[in-house]
Amino acid sequence: MDAKPLDFDAVILAGGRSVRLGGVPKQSMTYDGDTLLHRAVAAAGGARAVVVVGAGLGNLPAGILxxxxxxxxxxxxxxxxxxxxxxxxxxxxxxxxxxxxxxxMPNVRPAVAALRKALEAGGTAATPDGVVAVSEDGRRQQLVAFYSTDALQRSVAELAAKGSLINGSVRSLLASLDVQPVAVPAGSTADVDTWDDAAALGVAGPEPLSGFRSSAAADDLGGRA
Structure with a gap:
């Protein structure tokens, strides 16, 4: 019997200061002909709705919030x-x-696929609050994860009630969630924090008038995006 397709939305974070990159927006950097933001949107293919949080986002595909x-x-x-x-x-x-x-993370799509496979195959009985990617060095990658929407909303409300949401860390937001670690393919969560990281991964600086070269990624989005 085939696994039931996963019902999910996506929140893509693209709003940091990129201090170690001299302020160059990570989302506008390019890899294999596409911006890193374009590749993140593509990795979220199949989501009911996708929202990108940040500024200077360029031309988003139709339907992307x-x-x-x-x-x-x-x-x-x-x-x-x-x-x-x-x-x-x-x-x-x-x-x-x-x-x-x-x-x-220019190569994150296989990591997202591994998380989806784990959820679709196992349901939520053993993973009540979601699944999180674990890189080859054993680190949990909390910004490559599927979380129960209800649990995530409760955590946001709890942190806001404490006055700790503004300038709060991901660790503090997710501390109460019970998530299952899932090993993902080597290199799939490698990220770009410095120019050395960019060079090692083959990521280039932003192109003039950078943006989405196509809206192909949006074709994977269904329903209410």
Whole structure:
């Protein structure tokens, strides 16, 4: 019997300061002919809705939502909260799971596929709050993960009630969630934090007038995006 397709939305984070890159926006850097943001959107193919949280996003494919955390540069916890809030404005019920994905991993698609496979094959009985990618060195990659939407929304509300959402860390936001680690293909979560990282991965600086070369990734999005 075939596994049931996963019901999910996606929040893609693209709003950091890129300090170690001299302020060059990671999302506009390029790899294999596409921006890193384009590749992240493609990795989220199959989502009911996708929201990109950040500024200077270029030309997003049709149907892709965008927003910004308030105040700007107030951290990933606030960015995730802003993305969830934007998804709620699209109408209809929320998807059961939410993919949270940073935009700075050029080869992340196999990692997302491995997480989806784990969820689709095993259901949620053993993974009540989701699954998180574990890289080849054993580190959990909390910005490559599927989380229960309800659990994620509760965590946002709890952190906000403590006055700790603004400038809050991902670790603090996700501390109460019970997630299952899933080993993902080697190199699939390698990210670009420095120019040395970019050189090692074959990532180039942004092209003039950079943006999405096509809206092909949007073709994978269904329903309410």
């Amino acid at each position: 965008s927003c910004r955390e308030e105040p700007p540069f107030s951290g990933p916890a606030a960015a995730i909260a802003a993305g969830l809030a934007t998804l709620q404005t699209t109408g209809g019920s929320s998807a059961r799971m939410t993919l949270v994905l940073a935009c700075d």
